[in-house]
Amino acid sequence: MSKKPRILVTNDDGIHSPGLRLLYEAVKPLGRVYVLAPETPKSASSLGITLHKPLRIIKTKLWNDTSIYMTNGTPSDIIYLALEELSPHFDLVVSGVNIGDNTSIQTILSSGTIGAAAQAALLGIPGIAFSMDVTDATEMEEDRETRDNIVRVIRIISSWVLKHGIPKGADLLSVNFPRHVTKSTEIKIVPAARMKFLQKVSVLFDPRGRKYYWLYGTMVDPEPGTDIYAVHVEKAIAITPLTLDLNIHGENWDNVKSALESLARLLREHLEGEERENR
Amino acid sequence: MSKKPRILVTNDDGIHSPGLRLLYEAVKPLGRVYVLAPETPKSASSLGITLHKPLRIIKTKLWNDTSIYMTNGTPSDIIYLALEELSPHFDLVVSGVNIGDNTSIQTILSSGTIGAAAQAALLGIPGIAFSMDVTDATEMEEDRETRDNIVRVIRIISSWVLKHGIPKGADLLSVNFPRHVTKSTEIKIVPAARMKFLQKVSVLFDPRGRKYYWLYGTMVDPEPGTDIYAVHVEKAIAITPLTLDLNIHGENWDNVKSALESLARLLREHLEGEERENR
Numbered sequence: 001m002s003k004k005p006r007i008l009v010t011n012d013d014g015i016h017s018p019g020l021r022l023l024y025e026a027v028k029p030l031g032r033v034y035v036l037a038p039e040t041p042k043s044a045s046s047l048g049i050t051l052h053k054p055l056r057i058i059k060t061k062l063w064n065d066t067s068i069y070m071t072n073g074t075p076s077d078i079i080y081l082a083l084e085e086l087s088p089h090f091d092l093v094v095s096g097v098n099i100g101d102n103t104s105i106q107t108i109l110s111s112g113t114i115g116a117a118a119q120a121a122l123l124g125i126p127g128i129a130f131s132m133d134v135t136d137a138t139e140m141e142e143d144r145e146t147r148d149n150i151v152r153v154i155r156i157i158s159s160w161v162l163k164h165g166i167p168k169g170a171d172l173l174s175v176n177f178p179r180h181v182t183k184s185t186e187i188k189i190v191p192a193a194r195m196k197f198l199q200k201v202s203v204l205f206d207p208r209g210r211k212y213y214w215l216y217g218t219m220v221d222p223e224p225g226t227d228i229y230a231v232h233v234e235k236a237i238a239i240t241p242l243t244l245d246l247n248i249h250g251e252n253w254d255n256v257k258s259a260l261e262s263l264a265r266l267l268r269e270h271l272e273g274e275e276r277e278n279r
Numbered sequence: 280m281s282k283k284p285r286i287l288v289t290n291d292d293g294i295h296s297p298g299l300r301l302l303y304e305a306v307k308p309l310g311r312v313y314v315l316a317p318e319t320p321k322s323a324s325s326l327g328i329t330l331h332k333p334l335r336i337i338k339t340k341l342w343n344d345t346s347i348y349m350t351n352g353t354p355s356d357i358i359y360l361a362l363e364e365l366s367p368h369f370d371l372v373v374s375g376v377n378i379g380d381n382t383s384i385q386t387i388l389s390s391g392t393i394g395a396a397a398q399a400a401l402l403g404i405p406g407i408a409f410s411m412d413v414t415d416a417t418e419m420e421e422d423r424e425t426r427d428n429i430v431r432v433i434r435i436i437s438s439w440v441l442k443h444g445i446p447k448g449a450d451l452l453s454v455n456f457p458r459h460v461t462k463s464t465e466i467k468i469v470p471a472a473r474m475k476f477l478q479k480v481s482v483l484f485d486p487r488g489r490k491y492y493w494l495y496g497t498m499v500d501p502e503p504g505t506d507i508y509a510v511h512v513e514k515a516i517a518i519t520p521l522t523l524d525l526n527i528h529g530e531n532w533d534n535v536k537s538a539l540e541s542l543a544r545l546l547r548e549h550l551e552g553e554e555r556e557n558r
Contacts, residue, residue, distance in 0.1 A: 041331065049389045052320065054483070054491040073492075076389065081492055084480040105525055106401050110328045110355065122385050122474065145552040152549050160542045167538035169531035183552045187543040189536050191526040195401060201363040204333070212333040213352075213360055239543065241535045242525045246384055247470040252448035256520045257468050259446035263439045264466040264518065270431050273424040273462045 005031035005091035005162050008082050008120075012075045012098065012112030014041045018140050019097030021063050022147065023130060026154035027094055030162060034086045035068035036078050049076050057085055075116035079123065092162055093120035096130030097150065099137055101176040103227040103238065104196035114174055118244055121171040126161050130154055132177040133231050139179070149181040153237060170241035176227060178235040186236040193226035284310035284370035284441050287361050287399075291354045291377065291391030293320045297419050298376035300342050301426065302409060305433035306373055309441060313365045314347035315357050328355050336364055354395035358402065371441055372399035375409030376429065378416055380455040382506040382517065383475035393453055397523055400451040405440050409433055411456040412510050418458070428460040432516060449520035455506060457514040465515040472505035 007027050011020045015037045027033055036057070055073040062068050071081055075095060082090070095116040102111040117127030132150070134140050141147060157175060166172060174192075178185065197217025204212050222228035230238035248256050286306050290299045294316045306312055315336070334352040341347050350360055354374060361369070374395040381390040396406030411429070413419050420426060436454060445451060453471075457464065476496025483491050501507035509517035527535050 049494060054485075054493055056489075056491055077494060080479040080494060084482065084492065105523055108525060109397065109401075109523065118388065122388075149550050149552065152551070153546055156546055156549055157542065160545065164538070167535040169527055169535045173539075181550065183550045185550055187546050189539045189543060191532075194524075200359040203363065206333075210335075212335055213363065214333055215328060215352075215356060215359060237546070239539055241527055241539060243527050244384055244388065244525070245473075246387060246521045246523070248448055248520055248522050253470075256446040256448045259443070260452075260468045260518055260520060263436065264468060266439065267432055267435055267466050267516070270435055271428050271460065271462045271464055272431070273428065 006087050006089060007031050007033045007158070008079070008086070008090045008093045009033060009035045010037050010075055010078045010093065010095050010116050012038060012041065012095070012116065014038045015060070015062065015068060015070045017099060018137050019099055019132065022097050022140065022151060023094055023154060024063070024066070026151045027158050030155065030159055031091065034082060035066070036082045036086060037068070037070055038075065038078070039070040039072060050074055055081060057081060075112040076119040078116060079119040079125075090120070090125050092158060093117060093125050093127045094130065094154070094158055095127070097140065097154070097177070098129070098131035099134055099140065100131065101133040101231050102129065102131040102174060103176050103231055104193045106195045106197065108174065108192055108242065117172045117174070121166070121244060126166045127172040128157060128161060129172065129174045130177070131174070133179050143180060146181045149185070150177055153177070153181070157239075167241060169243070171244045172242050174240045174242055176231045176238045176240070178231050178237065180235070181237065186234060187239065188230040188234065188236045189239050189241070190225060190227050190230045192240050192242070193223060193228045195220055196228055285366050285368065286310050286312045286437070287358070287365070287369045287372045288312060288314045289316050289354055289357045289361075289372065289374050289395050291317060291320065291374070291395065293317045294339070294341065294347060294349045296378060297416050298378055298411065301376050301419070301430060302373055302433060303342070303345070305430045306437050309434065309438055310370065313361060314345070315361045315365060316347070316349055317354065317357070318349040318351060329353055334360060336360060354391040355398040357395060358398040358404075369399070369404050371437060372396060372404050372406045373409065373433070373437055374406065376419065376433070376456070377408070377410035378413055378419065379410065380412040380510050381408065381410040381453060382455050382510055383472040385474045385476065387453065387471055387521065396451045396453070400445070400523060405445045406451040407436060407440060408451065408453045409456070410453070412458050422459060425460045428464070429456055432456070432460070436518075446520060448522070450523045451521050453519045453521055455510045455517040455519070457510050457516065459514070460516065465513060466518065467509040467513065467515045468518050468520070469504060469506050469509045471519050471521070472502060472507045474499055475507055
């Protein structure tokens with residue numbers, strides 16, 4: 001008899017996000033499920049890790065008396081905390097469902113939802129991030145058909161990954177849902193666009209007349225064949241496989257390395273002081 | 280007469296880090312230099328962006344009456360704030376010198392120092408992150424020869440990038456200094472290792488007997504030819520060109536896509552509800 005797979009459910013919107021409950025509901029039948037999520041929203045926390053302060057884990061009950069855990073840590077912290085405190089191994093980490101889609105590399109790199117799945121991937125645990133094109137929590141729940149379809153899709157993808165693993169060549173999967181998911185919704189396997197947002201700063205004045213700034217974005221015109229286009233224009237479900245390899249390969253590496261070797265030669269001429277054994 | 284290049288200096292250790300001053304000193308002769316840095320340390324803030332609260336910019340004086348700016352934002356926020364408030368364009372963003380080397384993809388993905396250079400790169404501004412293998416600020420300053428060599432190296436690299444740009448195929452450069460930099464220190468162009476740290480959680484008890492957790496890492500045995508090996512074993516300066524392209528390319532993409540298409544077919548069979556036009 002095979003052992004039940006162990007699944008960690010987390011997010012970056014915090015324990016009270018309906019997306020967390022939806023994700024829990026979706027993967028619950030698939031194995032032994034643990035929930036550890038931030039006590040408060042950690043949106044755009046990226047792969048940030050908390051090194052400068054103590055972290056706590058508090059057990060609480062939610063959703064018809066389900067035991068869940070909350071922490072003051074980030075989504076990336078959570079992977080390490082869960083391995084320490086909840087289970088020494090996981091077969092799958094699912095993160096989300098994020099309020100707001102995480103399309104484009106610009107967004108992916110600053111997303112806590114994807115950060116959690118990426119940290120899992122770095123540790124060799126299959127990770128999947130789920131996000132949805134809504135602007136607030138209530139929109140996630142308002143359409144029953146969409147909600148039920150999302151639960152189905154998450155369950156099938158998670159079950160598929162438990163069986164087959166993340167496809168070789170990829171490190172993790174990011175899945176973005178459109179606002180409505182019906183029987184006609186298409187499913188696209190698409191790469192991430194590079195940029196999603198153009199402008200980013202709003203300048204405002206507080207009641208005492210002092211200037212402050214608020215970051216926001218206006219969406220670029222999306223290119224066909226990208227995750228943004230799939231979700232925002234085609235209203236499709238976008239499945240985007242991602243790599244965490246930031247190194248440069250092949251011919252590109254040869255060219256970049258050779259350009260930088262000329263810089264290195266220049267640097268070697270300019271180090272000063274006594275010759276000395278450094279090793 | 281060509282216009283002076285505009286250079287933004289930032290970091291994630293905050294305005295009082297000696298690394299920031301060192302960086303400022305290094306690039307000051309190269310153009311018109313602006314300093315905007317976090318008022319408090321934002322280590323491991325990654326590419327995190329602050330969307331949920333107002334940001335402030337405060338002008339202050341440091342280092343023999345140099346005007347600098349500080350903010351409550353993250354290193355990534357800083358790029359956008361600087362473009363809004365200090366200059367509508369920059370020719371170069373330099374970030375650091377970080378207290379602690381940023382070697383390995385694991386570390387790079389959670390580094391605020393690299394986050395700032397990466398945000399710049401996403402906006403098309405050449406970005407360079409500088410970091411040093413020291414564990415606290417005082418170690419950065421204790422050895423005059425090292426300090427002077429680091430200033431020289433930063434100046435030459437920055438000046439080279441201002442002239443040639445980031446080599447085509449790369450998005451940004453990450454430079455890691457060993458603890459001592461002498462005339463004999465080697466300069467290596469090396470890719471990033473994947474992982475740097477093994478264990479990550481220390482379990483402790485506060486004076487009231489309640490459990491808490493502190494994240495930390497023990498270093499893996501580094502592989503030759505990687506950034507970690509260059510800095511920690513060879514005690515060399517490591518120059519690591521990075522890409523931000525998290526997409527999968529070539530044959531890998533074909534394989535991953537074809538595996539995921541079978542998942543997509545499965546999903547298409549399981550969406551329920553009425554057929555409907557979604558566009």
